[in-house]
Amino acid sequence: MEKIISYIDSNKDKYVEELKEFLKIPSVSTNPENREDVRKCAEFVKSELKAIGLENIKIYETPGHPIVYGDWLKAGEDKPTILIYGHYDVQPVDPLNLWTNPPFEPTIRNGNIYARGSADDKGQVFIHMKSIQAHMVNNGSLPVNIKFLIEGEEEIGSVNLDNFISSNKELLKCDNVVVSDSAMFDYDVPSICYGLRGLAYMQVEVTGPNRDLHSGSFGGAVNNPINALAHIIAKLKDDKGKILIDGFYDDVLPLTEKEREEFKKLPFDEKKYKEGLEINELFGEEGYSTLERASARPTLDCNGIWGGFQGEGAKTILPSKAGAKISMRLVPNQEPEKIEKLFTDFVNKIAPASVKVKVTSLHGGKGAITPIDSPAIDAAVEALRKGFGKVPLFTREGGSIPVVNTFQTLLEADTILLGFGLPDENAHSPDEHLNLSNFQRGILSIAHYLNELSKIKK
Amino acid sequence: MEKIISYIDSNKDKYVEELKEFLKIPSVSTNPENREDVRKCAEFVKSELKAIGLENIKIYETPGHPIVYGDWLKAGEDKPTILIYGHYDVQPVDPLNLWTNPPFEPTIRNGNIYARGSADDKGQVFIHMKSIQAHMVNNGSLPVNIKFLIEGEEEIGSVNLDNFISSNKELLKCDNVVVSDSAMFDYDVPSICYGLRGLAYMQVEVTGPNRDLHSGSFGGAVNNPINALAHIIAKLKDDKGKILIDGFYDDVLPLTEKEREEFKKLPFDEKKYKEGLEINELFGEEGYSTLERASARPTLDCNGIWGGFQGEGAKTILPSKAGAKISMRLVPNQEPEKIEKLFTDFVNKIAPASVKVKVTSLHGGKGAITPIDSPAIDAAVEALRKGFGKVPLFTREGGSIPVVNTFQTLLEADTILLGFGLPDENAHSPDEHLNLSNFQRGILSIAHYLNELSKIKK
Numbered sequence: 065m066e067k068i069i070s071y072i073d074s075n076k077d078k079y080v081e082e083l084k085e086f087l088k089i090p091s092v093s094t095n096p097e098n099r100e101d102v103r104k105c106a107e108f109v110k111s112e113l114k115a116i117g118l119e120n121i122k123i124y125e126t127p128g129h130p131i132v133y134g135d136w137l138k139a140g141e142d143k144p145t146i147l148i149y150g151h152y153d154v155q156p157v158d159p160l161n162l163w164t165n166p167p168f169e170p171t172i173r174n175g176n177i178y179a180r181g182s183a184d185d186k187g188q189v190f191i192h193m194k195s196i197q198a199h200m201v202n203n204g205s206l207p208v209n210i211k212f213l214i215e216g217e218e219e220i221g222s223v224n225l226d227n228f229i230s231s232n233k234e235l236l237k238c239d240n241v242v243v244s245d246s247a248m249f250d251y252d253v254p255s256i257c258y259g260l261r262g263l264a265y266m267q268v269e270v271t272g273p274n275r276d277l278h279s280g281s282f283g284g285a286v287n288n289p290i291n292a293l294a295h296i297i298a299k300l301k302d303d304k305g306k307i308l309i310d311g312f313y314d315d316v317l318p319l320t321e322k323e324r325e326e327f328k329k330l331p332f333d334e335k336k337y338k339e340g341l342e343i344n345e346l347f348g349e350e351g352y353s354t355l356e357r358a359s360a361r362p363t364l365d366c367n368g369i370w371g372g373f374q375g376e377g378a379k380t381i382l383p384s385k386a387g388a389k390i391s392m393r394l395v396p397n398q399e400p401e402k403i404e405k406l407f408t409d410f411v412n413k414i415a416p417a418s419v420k421v422k423v424t425s426l427h428g429g430k431g432a433i434t435p436i437d438s439p440a441i442d443a444a445v446e447a448l449r450k451g452f453g454k455v456p457l458f459t460r461e462g463g464s465i466p467v468v469n470t471f472q473t474l475l476e477a478d479t480i481l482l483g484f485g486l487p488d489e490n491a492h493s494p495d496e497h498l499n500l501s502n503f504q505r506g507i508l509s510i511a512h513y514l515n516e517l518s519k520i521k522k
Numbered sequence: 523m524e525k526i527i528s529y530i531d532s533n534k535d536k537y538v539e540e541l542k543e544f545l546k547i548p549s550v551s552t553n554p555e556n557r558e559d560v561r562k563c564a565e566f567v568k569s570e571l572k573a574i575g576l577e578n579i580k581i582y583e584t585p586g587h588p589i590v591y592g593d594w595l596k597a598g599e600d601k602p603t604i605l606i607y608g609h610y611d612v613q614p615v616d617p618l619n620l621w622t623n624p625p626f627e628p629t630i631r632n633g634n635i636y637a638r639g640s641a642d643d644k645g646q647v648f649i650h651m652k653s654i655q656a657h658m659v660n661n662g663s664l665p666v667n668i669k670f671l672i673e674g675e676e677e678i679g680s681v682n683l684d685n686f687i688s689s690n691k692e693l694l695k696c697d698n699v700v701v702s703d704s705a706m707f708d709y710d711v712p713s714i715c716y717g718l719r720g721l722a723y724m725q726v727e728v729t730g731p732n733r734d735l736h737s738g739s740f741g742g743a744v745n746n747p748i749n750a751l752a753h754i755i756a757k758l759k760d761d762k763g764k765i766l767i768d769g770f771y772d773d774v775l776p777l778t779e780k781e782r783e784e785f786k787k788l789p790f791d792e793k794k795y796k797e798g799l800e801i802n803e804l805f806g807e808e809g810y811s812t813l814e815r816a817s818a819r820p821t822l823d824c825n826g827i828w829g830g831f832q833g834e835g836a837k838t839i840l841p842s843k844a845g846a847k848i849s850m851r852l853v854p855n856q857e858p859e860k861i862e863k864l865f866t867d868f869v870n871k872i873a874p875a876s877v878k879v880k881v882t883s884l885h886g887g888k889g890a891i892t893p894i895d896s897p898a899i900d901a902a903v904e905a906l907r908k909g910f911g912k913v914p915l916f917t918r919e920g921g922s923i924p925v926v927n928t929f930q931t932l933l934e935a936d937t938i939l940l941g942f943g944l945p946d947e948n949a950h951s952p953d954e955h956l957n958l959s960n961f962q963r964g965i966l967s968i969a970h971y972l973n974e975l976s977k978i979k980k
Contacts, residue, residue, distance in 0.1 A: 094835035156837055162733070220835055247739070261738060265836045274800035275620070276951035280719060280921025281705070283823045283851050284763070284815035287805035290824035290846070291755060298756035301749060303874070305742070342732040347745035347876035357742035365741045365840050366748035368833075372826035373847060377552035377678055378723045378884040379614055380849060380922075381950050382823050388748070389831060391838060393741050416761070418805035426836040463738025464838075492839050493734035 067202045068511050072194070076504055079194050080177060083503070086112075086152075086186045087170040087179035093129055093153035093220045102216050105152045106130045109189075109214050116197035118212060124232075126224035129153060129216030133235070136196075137209045144440075144517050145209035147238035147477065149467060150189035150245060151218030154181035155492045162494035175500050176489075182498040183485035188244035189214060191484055191503060195510035207518035211238055215467075218245070221265070221427030222467050229467075229474050239522075240440045241471045242513070244506070246461045246483030247491075249330060251499065254452040254509070256444055257481035259360060259460035260468055262394035262431035264403040265367075268296065268411060269387040271420045276372070277382040287418035289386040290371045296421070297388060299414050300364055305348040305357075307364050307392075309410045317397040317433070319360055326458060327355050340488060359460040363393045389426070393462060400428030429466020434478050443516035444480050451509025463491075482509070525660045526969050530652070534962055537652050538635060541961070542628040544570075544610075544644050545637040551587055551611035551678045560674050563610045564588045567647075567672050574655035576670060582690075584682035587611060587674030591693070594654075595667045602898075602975050603667040605696035605935065607925060608647035608703060609676030612639035613950045620952035633958050634947075640956040641943035646702035647672060649942055649961060653968035665976030669696055673925075676703070679723070679885025680925050687925075687932050697980075698898040699929045700971070704919045704941030705949075706960065707788060712910040712967070714902055715939035717818060717918035718926055720852035720889035722861040723825075726754065726869060727845040729878045734830070735840040745876035747844040748829045754879070755846060757872050758822055763806040763815075765822050765850075767868040775855040775891070777818055784916060785813050798946060817918040821851045847884070851920060858886030887924020892936050901974035902938050909967025940967070 091105035092098040106123055109132040113121045118134035132152070137145070157167040157180050165171035170179035177187070192212070199206050213236065215225050229236055249255040272289035273282070301307050319327075332355055338346065348357040357363070371386025373379035392403055408423040415421040435441075436458055448456040461481070468479045484506035490496045549563035550556040564581055567590040571579045576592035590610070595603070615625040615638050623629040628637035635645070650670070657664050671694065673683050687694055707713040730747035731740070759765050777785075790813055796804065806815040815821070829844025831837035850861060866881040873879040893899075894916055906914040919939070926937045942964035948954045 094833070094837065096834070156831070156833065158831075158833070159734075263738075263838070265838070272801065275948065275953075276617075277799075278921060278950040279821075279823045279825060279849060280721075280851055280919070281945055281949070282799075282816060283920060284806050284817075284819055284821035285804055285812045286799060286801060287763075287803075288823045290827045291759060291822075294752040294755035294824070294827075295761065297749060297752035303753065305745075341735075341740075341744060343730065343744060343876060344878075345745075345874075345876040346743055347874065348742050354743045358740060359742075361742055363737075363742035364749075365737045365746045366752070366830065366844075367737060367837060367839055368830035368841070369748045369752075369827055369844060370832040372824065373614070373616070374826050374828045375552070375614060375616070376554070378847065378849070379552065379825060379950065380721070380723070381825055383826070384951075386824075386827060389836065391737060391836070393738055416803075416805065418801060418803040420802075461738070462741060463736060487739055490733065491739070492736040492837070493842075495733075 065515055068198045069508065071202055072198050072507050072511060079507065080500060083177065083187060083190050084170040086190060087181055088168055090168045091153050091216065092156050093217050094156055102129045102153060106132050106216055109152050112193055113212055116193050117200035124228060126228060128224050131228055132214045133212065135211040136206055139206055139209045142522050143208045144239040144520050144522060145211065146517060147211045147213060147236055147241045148192050149213045149241055149243050151185050151215050152189065153216040153219050155219050159494060164495055176497040177500055178495055178497040180496050182496055183489040184491040184496065185245045187498040187503055188484055191244060191506040192510055194507045195514065198511050199514060207514050211236060221429060223427065225467055226470050229470055233474060236475055238475060238477050241477050241479040242482060243465060243468065243479055244482050244484055245465055246463065246481050247485040247487045248483055248502065249457055249459050251486060252454065253331065254448040254454055254456040255459045256441065256456050257459050257461045257483055258434045258436045259396065260432045260465050261462050262398060262400055262429050262466065263391060263464040264394060264400045264407065264428040265391040265426040266404065266407055267387065267389050267424045267426055268293065269385065269422045271385050273384055276384050279380045279382040282382050286382060287416060288382050289419055290383060292416055292419045293371065293386045293388060296411055296414055297366060304350050307362065309406050311406050315397045315399065316362060316395055319356060327353060330355060330457060330459065359462040360395060362395050362398060364390065366390050393464065394431050396431045396433045398431065400430060404428060429464050430469040432468040432472065438478065439520045440480055440517065443520060444482060444513060447509050447513035447516045450512045451505050523973055526656045527966065529660055530656050530965050530969060537965065538958060541635065541645060541648050544648060545628040545639055546626055548626045549611045549674065550614050551675050552614055560587045560611060564590050564674055567610050570651055571670055574651050575658040582686060584686060586682050589686055590672045591670065593669040594664050597664055597667045600980055601666045602697040602978055602980060603669065604975060605669045605671060605694055605699045606650050607671045607699055607701050609643050609673050610647065611674045611677050613677050617952060622953055634955040635958055636953055636955040638954050640954055641947040642949040642954065643703045645956040645961055646942055649702060649964040650968055652965045653972065656969050657972060665972050669694060679887065681885065683925055684928050687928055691932060694933055696933060696935050699935050699937040700940060701923060701926065701937055702940050702942055703923055704921065704939050705943040705945045706941055707915055707917050709944060709957065710912065711789065712906040712912055712914040713917045714899065714914050715917050715919045715941055716892045716894050717854065718890045718923050719817065719920050720856060720858055720887050720924065721849060721922040722852060722858045722865065722886040723849040723884040724862065724865055725845065725847050725882045725884055726751065727843065727880045729843050731842055734842050737838045737840040740840050744840060745874060746840050747877050748841060750874055750877045751829065751844045751846060754869055754872055755824060762808050765820065767864050769864050773855045773857065774820060774853055777814060785811060788813060788915060788917065817920040818853060820853050820856060822848065824848050851922065852889050854889045854891045856889065858888060862886060887922050888927040890926040890930065896936065897978045898938055898975065901978060902940060902971060905967050905971035905974045908970045909963050
């Protein structure tokens with residue numbers, strides 16, 4: 065490992081330059097106009113896998129964006145096989161005017177690299193590539209068998225991934241999955257995430273009159289779709305943040321006493337947290353701490369809303385239509401399909417007869433819990449300790465990586481979540497960035513991890 | 523009058539062609555990019571006033587868009603002086619894709635002329651111009667003294683008109699004001715509007731965190747500005763449409779028993795009304811008929827709402843900001859300034875401490891009631907009877923023409939509201955149009971009106 069450690073250290077600047085090329089590709093999976101860019105990004109991943117020494121590299125077509133696969137299986141049958149999963153697609157960039165540098169022109173400032181996808185998830189995928197390369201260059205081999213699975217539809221709900229995994233169980237067969245698509249708890253607080261939230265993402269469209277009306281001539285006689293939508297949204301959650309959808313909490317796996325104790329151990333400065341967001345008060349379900357609410361309790365948030373006149377000045381219309389995107393973060397045991405139905409039924413129940421309401425499910429995914437008492441987790445603890453010089457903490461993540469649930473179901477493999485992002489790196493908002501020290505320590509940690517995993521007796 | 527009647531009849535087609543030139547100018551007063559078009563439109567009005575034979579024509583500058591004035595005062599001191607008021611600016615055109623023809627390319631279909639401004643208010647201003655011209659061409663004079671005042675900021679709240687009137691009281695001194703900027707009750711139901719609603723138009727902006735957040739990582743911990751805005755909007759009006767703002771109804775002038783009897787006389791087909799709007803149920807304050815609610819009771823409507831991700835697909839953000847345009851139609855005795863303050867105080871009272879709320883007043887205007895027992899109203903009844911062959915009904919209009927109140931206050935002149943639009947001519951929405959038969963009968967009615975007014979003994 066000494067050779068590898070010093071190799072990684074001496075290639076620090078080169079890694080950043082190489083990462084920039086990855087980040088320059090605008091692989092926004094939700095935008096039809098970026099379709100070719102997404103493909104170009106898949107080709108980039110393919111050539112990188114080849115460059116670091118993997119074999120059997122192939123771009124698999126799907127009805128949507130392609131999946132890139134590569135492997136190296138010469139470590140021997142007595143060594144574990146690790147499936148590394150990540151995604152090369154990124155979130156949209158709007159509002160564009162709030163970016164300091166253009167989102168696809170990676171820029172270094174204050175020890176961070178700023179670009180869409182830097183933290184979520186290109187930078188973290190690159191960490192794995194470079195740690196594998198470090199083993200390959202120095203030893204001509206890897207200490208464990210490696211499979212690499214990088215998809216291009218994570219930001220739109222991994223819509224074709226389950227099918228792919230289901231059709232390629234033998235190809236993807238493994239002892240454990242490793243995913244780096246989450247955040248460390250804090251800078252200098254390396255952490256292993258053992259729980260993820262699921263998601264049910266809905267769209268609600270309200271139609272009132274068949275055309276925009278003069279609000280003077282019709283106001284008072286006809287229901288207004290924006291007002292009606294506001295009434296619907298207000299009835300989904302009470303003033304304290306408790307969700308009011310019938311049956312919503314029925315299947316929620318409650319937090320154990322031990323888990324709540326672990327939550328209390330995590331360093332959390334509420335004052336700093338509020339200052340960082342510039343808010344005067346936090347908000348949410350009573351009876352739970354902020355960290356619990358943000359990661360281990362289900363939520364409901366409007367992600368977008370629109371309707372009527374949004375321009376400058378005053379247009380006196382009673383609009384024909386209004387709509388909102390409303391998503392619910394789910395916790396383990398909540399089934400997205402069931403929640404989607406509960407949501408739809410509830411919205412239809414409370415919608416007034418004076419408007420028409422259409423509810424659509426845009427995407428969903430299950431939450432997940434990973435057992436923390438396994439040799440692969442022990443190896444991760446040791447690897448992070450060596451990479452960061454600190455014993456990692458166990459955390460839960462509020463975001464969704466639905467594929468983790470699929471790996472458990474279809475491959476019967478537990479996923480180890482090793483995040484190297486930070487919570488304030490703006491994963492889905494303007495000025496997304498990745499801390500370059502964590503990028504470097506991540507490469508070192510994963511290089512150690514491959515080595516630690518090789519010590520596991522099969 | 524015989525010569526004038528036949529002159530108007532034989533120039534029917536020419537009037538429509540001339541009107542098209544007026545309608546082609548995109549004089550959208552709220553759009554900064556149409557600033558020059560608005561000026562061009564003022565120049566058009568100026569040259570028309572000259573062409574029909576008015577004198578003392580002048581474009582008056584304001585801090586915003588210009589006002590056009592012209593007069594003809596040679597009828598003699600024993601004849602009444604009538605101030606004709608209208609506006610040459612128009613509403614914005616969006617959503618543009620819902621127009622059958624481009625909004626500034628006037629097109630004739632089914633006996634209507636389609637274009638932005640055709641009904642509101644260019645077509646109706648043109649009615650007055652052409653009836654004056656008919657008198658001038660045939661008699662070389664007008665039966666009464668005429669002042670013409672056409673402004674370019676009606677659609678943005680006539681922000682500079684009060685100042686202009688206040689500074690030019692002598693110039694504008696008159697016995698009565700005539701305004702054609704409203705609708706007839708129905709086709710073949712000529713009507714005289716005796717009441718108008720006022721307006722208080724507000725903007726509410728809600729700010730949560732200082733940036734868009736990942737809804738997975740932060741959802742549950744932080745209030746969402748869209749959800750908060752929906753809660754605020756839902757608390758402004760109950761499920762039946764009653765406004766909940768403290769003190770909102772305090773100054774409302776109640777409908778008299780006689781007025782409610784008059785309302786009942788108006789022909790109104792609720793089934794046809796609903797079918798025309800494609801809605802299953804009407805909506806509004808209990809205890810009042812649909813016509814009463816739409817014209818003689820105050821209302822609150824969201825005119826627009828925005829926030830977060832409005833694109834295709836699913837973006838999982840907890841947005842930083844959300845906003846809405848919310849306007850209230852007021853009835854006589856409600857003061858816009860007082861209502862704006864009640865609204866602002868109420869929103870600030872109900873806004874949760876977990877978000878920041880900014881409330882702005884965009885514009886406002888008072889409602890008005892005109893006495894219906896006067897010689898000028900009697901003359902209007904007779905003119906409409908001659909122009910349409912039917913006795914007109916008295917109505918109230920739900921929209922706002924705040925300047926009517928200003929005329930009462932500053933010029934001590936009552937306003938006669940003679941609308942030639944129809945309620946379903948899409949005044950503020952796509953495919954705005956004006957019925958050409960009403961356009962023609964309007965010109966005839968106003969020509970009669972000038973004649974009838976000349977019989978009034980001063």
